[in-house]
Amino acid sequence: MTSPAASIDITKDTLPKLTSLPIINIGPYLHDHDKAGRLCVSAALHAACLEYGFFYLDISEYVDPSEPEELTKLARQFFELPQEEKEKISLQHQDYARGYQRLKENVTNGKADNHEAIDFYRPVENPDKTKPLWGENQWPTAIPGFREKYERWIEKMKKLGVIVMEAMAVGLGCTPEEWEDFKSKIDDSFWVMRIIGYPPLPNAFDGFSCGAHRDYGCLTFLYTDPTKGALEVFLREPGLVIQATPGLPPGETVEEGTWIKADPIPGCVVCNIGDMWETWTNGLYRSTLHRVIHRGTNYRVSIPFFFEPNFDAVVQPLPAALRLQDGDSKVFDDYGLWHHDEEHKLAEKRYHPIVYGEFLKKKVGGNFAGSGGGKYS
Ligand SMILES: O=C(O)CCC(=O)C(=O)O
Numbered sequence: 001m002t003s004p005a006a007s008i009d010i011t012k013d014t015l016p017k018l019t020s021l022p023i024i025n026i027g028p029y030l031h032d033h034d035k036a037g038r039l040c041v042s043a044a045l046h047a048a049c050l051e052y053g054f055f056y057l058d059i060s061e062y063v064d065p066s067e068p069e070e071l072t073k074l075a076r077q078f079f080e081l082p083q084e085e086k087e088k089i090s091l092q093h094q095d096y097a098r099g100y101q102r103l104k105e106n107v108t109n110g111k112a113d114n115h116e117a118i119d120f121y122r123p124v125e126n127p128d129k130t131k132p133l134w135g136e137n138q139w140p141t142a143i144p145g146f147r148e149k150y151e152r153w154i155e156k157m158k159k160l161g162v163i164v165m166e167a168m169a170v171g172l173g174c175t176p177e178e179w180e181d182f183k184s185k186i187d188d189s190f191w192v193m194r195i196i197g198y199p200p201l202p203n204a205f206d207g208f209s210c211g212a213h214r215d216y217g218c219l220t221f222l223y224t225d226p227t228k229g230a231l232e233v234f235l236r237e238p239g240l241v242i243q244a245t246p247g248l249p250p251g252e253t254v255e256e257g258t259w260i261k262a263d264p265i266p267g268c269v270v271c272n273i274g275d276m277w278e279t280w281t282n283g284l285y286r287s288t289l290h291r292v293i294h295r296g297t298n299y300r301v302s303i304p305f306f307f308e309p310n311f312d313a314v315v316q317p318l319p320a321a322l323r324l325q326d327g328d329s330k331v332f333d334d335y336g337l338w339h340h341d342e343e344h345k346l347a348e349k350r351y352h353p354i355v356y357g358e359f360l361k362k363k364v365g366g367n368f369a370g371s372g373g374g375k376y377s
């Protein structure tokens, strides 16, 4: 194989973990000529996904910082509106997924999250709000420019999603033909965008700003205002057993590892992979726990864009990932050199195929309908 993934020997046990996430500049993938630069980016993405499932993506060559800054201003204007005005676009007027959710309406791991938000999904043909996820997006009308500016951002993030997916496919060792097939699963992304507002956590609050969860999709591009100390990422560190952590998903009261802060870095979005990448890589890349604890005094705004597979995409382990895991096919020849035995079986698939839309319906269907659900429950 000729991919960077194959030529770099990254073994999880030998590299020390950084205490802050790696920064990867997507720039070379924006320029046609920079082949060597692209390979470096792909190798860095592969290493970051093996080790952390999280990284900073430097997009300063792709977006002007004034653009997302303007979005956070618009978001603040919305969250400052009287509650009745915000409720006009409540998700209860639609499919219970698209629209505004009031403070503490979202529940993660059984506890109310101390945030409010507006959720948008890819628009669908023939919307029908009685069908799960099939309603219409609800845009605030009281704030001039809101919809146009956010729609411009959505277009940019969708394009960025395809660019980063290609860079990651190369890093994983996909052939160009395999990438074409893979691309057909993500080229009409059933994206989600959330605009989240976090008041400071009250001292006695029994819960989090956003409880510990893994994102369930493909790639998250998280833009946040400059607030520090809020987002935390769980770094798995085998052997390092931390105390039981309240608020972890059920059955995960103790994890081996540590929480690190992922403060915003100018020019970057925080990027993480979700459960779909875990399936595509047959568990080689893991979807990583994260949470938000905002104890500052300000009102924090974040705008995660979730670049997801196509609604009808079948998601299953990719051949490139199975090749990387195929310990069995590395056989020694008569000279003691190992080579791939093409007739040997690839690694066994440990993840079952999933139709993304079906999986998504199970995740969000019925949430917020007074049933105490939530995006991450
Ligand atoms: O607001 C943040 O920093 C993170 C939000 C998040 O993890 C999510 O919406 O999935």
Ligand SMILES: [Fe+2]
Residues within 6 Å of the ligand: 213, 214, 215, 290
């Ligand atoms: Fe998340």
